[in-house]
Amino acid sequence: MLDSLLLFAVSLVANTLSALAGGGAGLLQLPILLFLGLAFPVALATHKLASVALGVGATLKHLRSGTLNLRFSALILAAGLPGVVLGAHLILRIPDQWALLALAILTTGLGIHSLLTPELGLQAIPRNRAGWRLAAGALVLFLIGVLNGSLTSGTGLFVTLWLVYWYGLEYKRAVAYTLVLVGLFWNGAGAAALAAQAGIYWPWVPVLLVASVLGGYLGAHWALVKGNRLVKRCFELVTLLTGLSLFIKAF
Structure with missing residues (x-):
């Protein structure tokens, strides 16, 4: 019971921050699963499954607000899902330390870039929505999908910043796309692929699902009430904390 209460409290905080920042739930949720005794592959698969519920919670809110465009959503799904499945099959072949170090550098860089660009993502400036620029953006989403399927945390943050930087979305709308499409569909595909290889620890799934x-x-x-500036600050905080956490794990 104490383990379940601790898991619920940590997961609730992690998923609330993740829903504000557009990713990073694994910063707290995956380590607590490891701390409570799960092996890494099982903890990763269980965390991915719980992240699907994070997408459900965000979807309930964002669908009511009419935040998402169906054609743009289809692009994110079509580009990212094949990468997620590929990444989930690659993770067992990549040395953990290399993967964690690469992700730590990338995640920290995201936070620093956002901090050094004060106006980034505060207003929507649509761009790169046709031709080769649209295809190039989709290719990057595919590569992020590979990372999402293979690594533990932070890849939702990559999607959020890419949607802001390349496609010109404001932070609030980019976070909505990330939570619904990455949280619900990318993580769902990753959880299914990882579960087939490593299994899921089902006794803790109900607690994680409710918290998520x-x-x-x-x-x-x-995020909808407070606006882009709060979301941007949460994004920067979570990316820097996630990067620091990954550096510690890597060494």
């Missing part, structure tokens, strides 16, 4: 749905809904609500 509630955290996703609360974070999405505050």
Whole structure:
């Protein structure tokens, strides 16, 4: 019971922050699963499954607000899902330390870039929506999908910043796309692929699912109410903390 209460509290905080920042739930949720005794592959598969519920909670809020464009959503899914499945099959072949170090450098760089660009993502400036620029953006989404399927945390943050930087979305809308499409569909595909290889620890799944749905809904609500500046600051905080955590794990 104490383990379940601790897991619920940590997961609720992690998923609320993730719903505000557009990723990073694994910063807290995966380590607590490892701390409570799960092997890494099982903890990763269980975390991915719980992240699907984060997408459910955010979807409930964002669909009611009419935030998402169906054609743009289809692009993100078509580009990213094949990469997620590929990445989930590659993870067992990549040395953990190399993977964690690469992800730490990339994640920290995202936070620093956003900090050094004060106006980035505060207003929507649509761009790169046709021709080779659209295809180039989709290719990057595919590569992020590979990372999402193979690594533990931070890849939702990559999607959020790419949607802001390349396609010109404001942070609030980019986070909505990330939570719904990455949280619900990318993580769902990754969880299924990893579960087939490593299995899931089912006794803790109900606790994680409740915390994820509630955290996703609360974070999405505050993002819609408070606006882009709060979301941008949460994004920067979570990316820097995630990067630091990954550096510590790598060494």
